[in-house]
Amino acid sequence: MLEVTGVSRSFGGVYAVREVSLNVADGEVCGVIGPNGAGKSTLFNLITGHLTVDHGQISFLGRRVDRLPPHRRARLGMSIVFQAARVFHGMTVRENVMVGAHGRTDAGFVSAALRLPRHRHDEREIGEAADRALERVGLAEWADRPADRLPIGQQRALQLARALCARPRLLLLDEPASGLRGEERERLATLVEELRADGLTILLIEHDVAFVTRLVDRVVVLDLGQVIADGPPAEVRADPLVLAAYLGQAS
Numbered sequence: 001m002l003e004v005t006g007v008s009r010s011f012g013g014v015y016a017v018r019e020v021s022l023n024v025a026d027g028e029v030c031g032v033i034g035p036n037g038a039g040k041s042t043l044f045n046l047i048t049g050h051l052t053v054d055h056g057q058i059s060f061l062g063r064r065v066d067r068l069p070p071h072r073r074a075r076l077g078m079s080i081v082f083q084a085a086r087v088f089h090g091m092t093v094r095e096n097v098m099v100g101a102h103g104r105t106d107a108g109f110v111s112a113a114l115r116l117p118r119h120r121h122d123e124r125e126i127g128e129a130a131d132r133a134l135e136r137v138g139l140a141e142w143a144d145r146p147a148d149r150l151p152i153g154q155q156r157a158l159q160l161a162r163a164l165c166a167r168p169r170l171l172l173l174d175e176p177a178s179g180l181r182g183e184e185r186e187r188l189a190t191l192v193e194e195l196r197a198d199g200l201t202i203l204l205i206e207h208d209v210a211f212v213t214r215l216v217d218r219v220v221v222l223d224l225g226q227v228i229a230d231g232p233p234a235e236v237r238a239d240p241l242v243l244a245a246y247l248g249q250a251s
């Protein structure tokens, strides 16, 4: 589904990501981990289109996307959950989720402004999709409440619902566990496990190794911008290069 081939990106002559290749197959849950400064965020932004590659190729569903802007990649079926839990203030939980589907409808601004029948039809469909997504992440009973009143764990779930509302082929999660503790973290892990059981393809970038390794089929480890390991979590955790990279950080 996603093929990243020999991708590099540097800042001021220093490589943040260097000759990185990774593939995510349909239905796979893949994690990218690595110590601070390993290049995880840069790689994530190269995949989503928020940064452009210096070299290399990115293909999604068999199509080159590395020159496409983020919204075009989104239209092809990439949905992103960003690290910072952001919700739109002054809007309900349902309205926040509905925003996720608007990029996928054909109804343009004019039809929305004039409230043409087609627009009303789309709005109803979007509302229904939002309700399904809220049900999926366990927020159905919060639908009509102000989004900014939600605790942070549920704001993260709301962002997931927003991403799901766009009916993604590939869900991209940027450090989904950051800022969450204890029970909230557990709830999020369970939710990702459920999405995985639904057959959704997921790529998640995460600092927390324990969180990632329990959720993924495969994990790619970055260090100093390069892939140092790629395989099943149990194998990768025992890899001497990986241990050394994380130990290097701790010392």
Ligand SMILES: Nc1ncnc2c1ncn2[C@@H]1O[C@H](COP(=O)(O)OP(=O)(O)OP(=O)(O)O)[C@@H](O)[C@H]1O
Pocket (backbone or CB within 6 Å): 011, 012, 015, 016, 034, 035, 036, 037, 038, 039, 040, 041, 042, 043, 207
């Ligand atoms: N916009 C930028 N300008 C200059 N240097 C950058 C920029 N973005 C990233 N870098 C550098 O690229 C390297 C990789 O950074 P990146 O943020 O991708 O790593 P990371 O693995 O996400 O780290 P962390 O876990 O700390 O967020 C770092 O040395 C960083 O300083």
